[in-house]
Amino acid sequence: MLIVADENIPLLDAFFADMGDIRRVSGRHMSRKDVRDADVLLVRSVTRVDRDLLAGSRVKFVGTATIGTDHIDQQWLADNGIGFSAAPGCNANSVVEYVLAVLSLHAERCGFANGNELSVGVVGAGNVGSRLAEKLQRLGFKVLLCDPPRAEAEGDQGPEFVSLEQALQCDVVTLHTPLTDQGRHPTHHLIGEKQLAPLNAGQLLINSGRGEVIDTEALKARLKQDDAPLVALDVWENEPAIDPELVGLVWLATPHIAGYSLEGKVRGTEMIYQALSKHLGLPVRKKAGQFLPEPPLSKLTFTSTADEQKALRTALRVCYDPRADDVQLRLAMNGDAGERAEAFDGLRKNYPVRRECSSLKVQLKGAGRSMQESFKAVGFKLKL
Numbered sequence: 001m002l003i004v005a006d007e008n009i010p011l012l013d014a015f016f017a018d019m020g021d022i023r024r025v026s027g028r029h030m031s032r033k034d035v036r037d038a039d040v041l042l043v044r045s046v047t048r049v050d051r052d053l054l055a056g057s058r059v060k061f062v063g064t065a066t067i068g069t070d071h072i073d074q075q076w077l078a079d080n081g082i083g084f085s086a087a088p089g090c091n092a093n094s095v096v097e098y099v100l101a102v103l104s105l106h107a108e109r110c111g112f113a114n115g116n117e118l119s120v121g122v123v124g125a126g127n128v129g130s131r132l133a134e135k136l137q138r139l140g141f142k143v144l145l146c147d148p149p150r151a152e153a154e155g156d157q158g159p160e161f162v163s164l165e166q167a168l169q170c171d172v173v174t175l176h177t178p179l180t181d182q183g184r185h186p187t188h189h190l191i192g193e194k195q196l197a198p199l200n201a202g203q204l205l206i207n208s209g210r211g212e213v214i215d216t217e218a219l220k221a222r223l224k225q226d227d228a229p230l231v232a233l234d235v236w237e238n239e240p241a242i243d244p245e246l247v248g249l250v251w252l253a254t255p256h257i258a259g260y261s262l263e264g265k266v267r268g269t270e271m272i273y274q275a276l277s278k279h280l281g282l283p284v285r286k287k288a289g290q291f292l293p294e295p296p297l298s299k300l301t302f303t304s305t306a307d308e309q310k311a312l313r314t315a316l317r318v319c320y321d322p323r324a325d326d327v328q329l330r331l332a333m334n335g336d337a338g339e340r341a342e343a344f345d346g347l348r349k350n351y352p353v354r355r356e357c358s359s360l361k362v363q364l365k366g367a368g369r370s371m372q373e374s375f376k377a378v379g380f381k382l383k384l
């Protein structure tokens, strides 16, 4: 069996070598020729999987080690009897930690002793959005959920949902929808001129869903006005050829790495391994946990003199500080268009190992219940 795989999928050999031969190719530049003789195709989000790529090949199973599926023509796969699996939720926790880290920087920048005075509108309350909302609520933030497809499907049985207009009135608005252009609630350019107009300089807009959910031209125009909101973007229209002018206009700019914790990436590989095993009728023998190394920093101790909010911010930033990614992306915007696109992909390909908060045991000497609860809400393990 020949498995053609994006070279950026971690642990390919560990999970798949005993199932067949593996041919590693560039996900961004994968061609018909690369996949013609493949039985299985494993991709990440940068490969468009459709008729153009697969017609005439013998591929019988496609797995994407990602949450997003907008790069896959699932209808064409189904029509052609090709099995498919994504990795729902695989890196949701990583994205949540990215948002928490952005919020902590924002709270500090605004001079809030405690960021949880802010209201947060979560647009898209699926795996990422609902996990984020739960953590924020435990931390004391006021959270409003906007998810029209869920509101329609769940009615009175679900949580309370608000309209997009209401969500856009929150101090912070964070986007976690898939990219869709069909159906009753398409998200392509969901945020355009009309939605950006009422935002003010006191508000923060975060996008770690897909770049095309925001209209770049409308956002650039809004950001050039005096009362523009603060914006943090992890995802961009037209990746990897992103707009350098937009990078210059936003507060925090990262190269689509919100989901790039080691745990999230390895879980993505594990989930497509599980799906392929099921497709082939093979037993599932490997688990992500067996391949996760001991983190370089595994314990952190705060003494009884530590301030709760400062300690929480410190611990969060020990695990992840988006400012480092922001600096790298801004540096990558030098050069011509081709060099910039290559640099964007280079930052993602060579992304440093980032561990989730759950990899860190935190000791809180003499801490009260509220401080312990805050650390647990973020996801740290407490060392008693």
Ligand SMILES: NC(=O)c1ccc[n+]([C@@H]2O[C@H](COP(=O)([O-])OP(=O)(O)OC[C@H]3O[C@@H](n4cnc5c(N)ncnc54)[C@H](O)[C@@H]3O)[C@@H](O)[C@H]2O)c1
Pocket: 067, 068, 069, 088, 089, 091, 092, 095, 123, 124, 125, 126, 127, 128, 129, 146, 147, 148, 149, 150, 176, 177, 178, 179, 185, 186, 187, 190, 208, 209, 210, 234, 235, 256, 257, 258, 259, 260
């Ligand atoms: N930046 C990153 O690294 C990164 C990582 C993971 C996922 N993502 C993106 O985030 C998206 C969300 O991830 P998820 O795991 O929560 O997906 P999910 O499918 O679990 O949830 C998406 C939610 O969005 C809702 N939704 C759909 N259309 C909507 C609309 N018009 N308005 C409001 N809500 C709408 C859906 O009903 C659903 O509840 C993914 O599709 C992916 O594109 C990005």
Ligand SMILES: O=C(O)[C@H](O)[C@H](O)COP(=O)(O)O
Pocket: 008, 044, 045, 046, 065, 066, 067, 068, 069, 091, 256, 258, 259, 260
């Ligand atoms: O959809 C996802 O899971 C994320 O956007 C994912 O982190 C994208 O990473 P890529 O597949 O581009 O490496």
